[in-house]
Amino acid sequence: MRKVFYKDNRMVPLGIMLLTIMIFIYHFELDKETALQSIPSSLVPEKLVGEPQTGEEKNNRIVEDTIEAVIQPVHEAAVPSPTTAIIPETKQTTPSSVQHAQSKPPKTPQMDEVVLMFKTGASVLWKRVPIHLATTLSPERIDPNNVLLYSDYPETIGPWDFIDVLANASEKTRSSDNFQPYRLQADFNARQNYAELSNTAGDGPGLEGGWKLDKYKFLPIVQHAGRTKPDAKWYVFMEDDSYIFLPNLVRHLEQFNPQEPWYLGSLAWIHGDYFAHGGSGFALSRGAWEKSFGQDPNIVEKFTAYTEEHGCGDHILGHVLHEYGVEFGETHGDNRWTYGFNADSHWGTWYDQNLWCEPVYSWHHTHGKDVARFYKLEQAWDLEKKGPLRHRDIFHEFVAPYLQPRVEFWDNWSSKYDIRSSNVANVEPPSTVKSPEVFRSSWKSVDACEAACVSWAECVQWSYYEDRCKMDSAVLLGSGIPEGDARRQTSLPWTSGWLKRRIENWKCEEK
Numbered sequence: 001m002r003k004v005f006y007k008d009n010r011m012v013p014l015g016i017m018l019l020t021i022m023i024f025i026y027h028f029e030l031d032k033e034t035a036l037q038s039i040p041s042s043l044v045p046e047k048l049v050g051e052p053q054t055g056e057e058k059n060n061r062i063v064e065d066t067i068e069a070v071i072q073p074v075h076e077a078a079v080p081s082p083t084t085a086i087i088p089e090t091k092q093t094t095p096s097s098v099q100h101a102q103s104k105p106p107k108t109p110q111m112d113e114v115v116l117m118f119k120t121g122a123s124v125l126w127k128r129v130p131i132h133l134a135t136t137l138s139p140e141r142i143d144p145n146n147v148l149l150y151s152d153y154p155e156t157i158g159p160w161d162f163i164d165v166l167a168n169a170s171e172k173t174r175s176s177d178n179f180q181p182y183r184l185q186a187d188f189n190a191r192q193n194y195a196e197l198s199n200t201a202g203d204g205p206g207l208e209g210g211w212k213l214d215k216y217k218f219l220p221i222v223q224h225a226g227r228t229k230p231d232a233k234w235y236v237f238m239e240d241d242s243y244i245f246l247p248n249l250v251r252h253l254e255q256f257n258p259q260e261p262w263y264l265g266s267l268a269w270i271h272g273d274y275f276a277h278g279g280s281g282f283a284l285s286r287g288a289w290e291k292s293f294g295q296d297p298n299i300v301e302k303f304t305a306y307t308e309e310h311g312c313g314d315h316i317l318g319h320v321l322h323e324y325g326v327e328f329g330e331t332h333g334d335n336r337w338t339y340g341f342n343a344d345s346h347w348g349t350w351y352d353q354n355l356w357c358e359p360v361y362s363w364h365h366t367h368g369k370d371v372a373r374f375y376k377l378e379q380a381w382d383l384e385k386k387g388p389l390r391h392r393d394i395f396h397e398f399v400a401p402y403l404q405p406r407v408e409f410w411d412n413w414s415s416k417y418d419i420r421s422s423n424v425a426n427v428e429p430p431s432t433v434k435s436p437e438v439f440r441s442s443w444k445s446v447d448a449c450e451a452a453c454v455s456w457a458e459c460v461q462w463s464y465y466e467d468r469c470k471m472d473s474a475v476l477l478g479s480g481i482p483e484g485d486a487r488r489q490t491s492l493p494w495t496s497g498w499l500k501r502r503i504e505n506w507k508c509e510e511k
Helices: 002-030 032-037 055-078 097-102 125-134 177-190 210-216 218-228 246-253 286-291 304-309 313-323 368-380 391-398 436-444 446-455 500-504
Strands: 114-119 147-151 155-157 160-164 234-239 242-244 263-265 267-270 273-276 282-285 362-364 417-420 461-465 468-472 495-498
Touching: 114 218, 114 246, 125 155, 125 368, 147 218, 177 210, 210 218, 210 313, 218 234, 218 286, 218 313, 234 242, 234 246, 234 286, 242 368, 263 273, 267 313, 273 313, 282 286, 304 313, 368 391, 417 436, 436 446, 436 468, 446 461, 446 468, 446 495
Parallel strands: 114 147, 114 234, 147 160
Antiparallel strands: 155 160, 234 282, 242 362, 263 282, 267 273, 417 468, 461 468, 461 495
């Protein structure tokens, strides 16, 4: 009896399953047309389009292929192949124009309205430019479409093309002795003569006198940029041995109407002309371009003789802009120093309380290592929360770590007071000196020099050499002679020191 029961018990589920299948098939056949109408057209396989099928065969094909189209991707996603399941997704690292198109620069105000004019030369390109391709010109920083690269020889590095801005120079310019390096470039390159000073094949110093070509580049660069990018509101110029803090600068430019003729940078002057120092970088508004280059399409040819007679391209540009009514400075012709664009390196710049709180827009004379470090700091900086990078921030990051109470074979270039045994009788101590006698005795020894600095309330650094004590109320890093350098055997040591606690007490009024 028990065996019969189990046998019958096993048959019941099987009968129910068969009955269910029969009911399903019957119902499906009756409602097939309705079911087909409910299938979204986007799920119908493309291979069915245009096929002349009719009747039940057509319906069966649609059902079968539609189910396959829906089920197969789900199955593939749910059961990955053994090879793809264990390989993590990686980002593309090969430089390409496609990668540039996919990368987006940060949403910095007005960044899309700025064109970066980057100037280099064939004699230094391979030494100075590669670091900028990974930092200054990073697509996460500025859209590649907003970058123009200028040189005196056409080159290509990955997706980047360098424009030979002297290719259309006049015959008069080409015949100049100063233009000889350009005339020799093709032959110099064709003979594979680029070799480093260490005689290692590869990158090299290039032709002698390549710097002479620079003065011919400024006018055609600005002319070309304005014609090529007519929708830009600002044209920012930089050289290959500089670093421009673009987010800082772009925010600063928001204060000015780009339709007006603005010409901003670090003050320089030659032959009575105030102009923006090229190595420090500068910003030219669209209004300034329209008022000068936009008015005169022959401006480069018009000043050919003037360019030949003078030696500095940044001065030539400033002179030309002045001739068309575009004046240098933030007040249109202000000849006072304007902070931000720095003509010197960060280690060769004076830091004082007047400069402490000012935003920084550029540094000149930067090495590849400097460029990389500036870029790293800039990328980590929260502009919205902290405000712009200021000179104090550069000081704390790149100068303060090197300051010591006393170090030999180092000159920090102190200069405000220079006291020697030969001039001490004429020294007039500042009013804030606690002991005039200690101050006048500074020339006698290293200890005496340090004591004199301590006695002067504003003194933050000192240096001593034989019988010469120099002190200053501003701070500068300077440079030293490393161990093993032959210069240590040919001179007495400069000894320098800083009073770091006084510098740490400098305050910055937030703006």
